[in-house]
Amino acid sequence: MARVLKVATASAVGLFPRLQTPVPTVRTFSTSLSSHQVAGPVWNLGQLNHVAVAVPDLEKAKAFYKNVLGAQVGETVPLPEHGVSVVFVNLGNTKMELLHPLGNDSPIAGFLQKNKAGGMHHICIESRRMIFQDRGELLFHQVDNINAAVMDLKEKKIRILSEEAKIGAHGKPVIFLHPKDCGGVLVELEQV
Numbered sequence: 741m742a743r744v745l746k747v748a749t750a751s752a753v754g755l756f757p758r759l760q761t762p763v764p765t766v767r768t769f770s771t772s773l774s775s776h777q778v779a780g781p782v783w784n785l786g787q788l789n790h791v792a793v794a795v796p797d798l799e800k801a802k803a804f805y806k807n808v809l810g811a812q813v814g815e816t817v818p819l820p821e822h823g824v825s826v827v828f829v830n831l832g833n834t835k836m837e838l839l840h841p842l843g844n845d846s847p848i849a850g851f852l853q854k855n856k857a858g859g860m861h862h863i864c865i866e867s868r869r870m871i872f873q874d875r876g877e878l879l880f881h882q883v884d885n886i887n888a889a890v891m892d893l894k895e896k897k898i899r900i901l902s903e904e905a906k907i908g909a910h911g912k913p914v915i916f917l918h919p920k921d922c923g924g925v926l927v928e929l930e931q932v
């Protein structure tokens with residue numbers, strides 16, 4: 741859903757400190773947002789949030805990153821709604837997420853059956869809100885980017901692996917895109 745803000749230049753810059761004048765991305769579309777009305781994606785990819793690795797033995801993997809490589813390794817967090825337990829390894833500019841199956845229907849069970857020693861499971865890319873300037877007026881549209889992404893990707897026949905966004909490991913909405921539609925890589929988009 742689009743929200744419209746009418747603001748003066750100064751307050752726009754104040755509200756959205758990442759924006760410097762002139763506004764870097766300027767597209768024109770009406771207040772009722774639809775991807776039909778926009779030339780490109782209505783959401784904006786940001787940085788790599790994490791690379792996830794599925795592991796058969798979580799404690800062994802934690803010990804490897806902590807004791808052998810000397811990384812900062814977090815606590816094990818069970819996420820039953822995702823069917824996994826996760827551990828984040830802090831790498832400074834990004835993270836690794838160690839994944840281990842939780843429960844009977846874990847979505848990573850099949851992957852670990854095929855890859856007994858574990859392996860790279862998915863990448864997670866941040867998806868930022870995009871702010872639009874309308875017809876040169878100081879009329880800004882804020883897009884709920886995960887819903888915009890869903891709409892845009894469905895039109896482009898990219899399979900989304902859940903009916904709707906779920907809340908991911910960082911408490912933010914996430915969607916997963918089918919690896920066969922993304923060059924063989926399972927892609928998670930996280931709204932930031």
Ligand SMILES: C[C@@H](C(=O)O)C(=O)SCCNC(=O)CCNC(=O)[C@H](O)C(C)(C)COP(=O)(O)OP(=O)(O)OC[C@H]1O[C@@H](n2cnc3c(N)ncnc32)[C@H](O)[C@@H]1OP(=O)(O)O
Nearest residue numbers: 819822847848850851861901908909914916919924925926
């Ligand atoms: C907490 C949260 C967060 O970070 O915020 C998480 O990480 S949750 C992390 C866990 N959650 C998820 O992964 C949710 C989304 N994932 C899924 O829905 C599933 O894992 C699928 C991606 C659909 C795969 O499921 P499953 O292994 O049962 O399907 P499948 O055996 O039929 O696989 C279909 C084809 O995709 C390939 N395939 C399966 N998993 C893959 C992966 N991770 N990367 C690349 N390719 C993969 C298989 O080898 C197979 O290819 P061939 O046909 O060529 O043999």
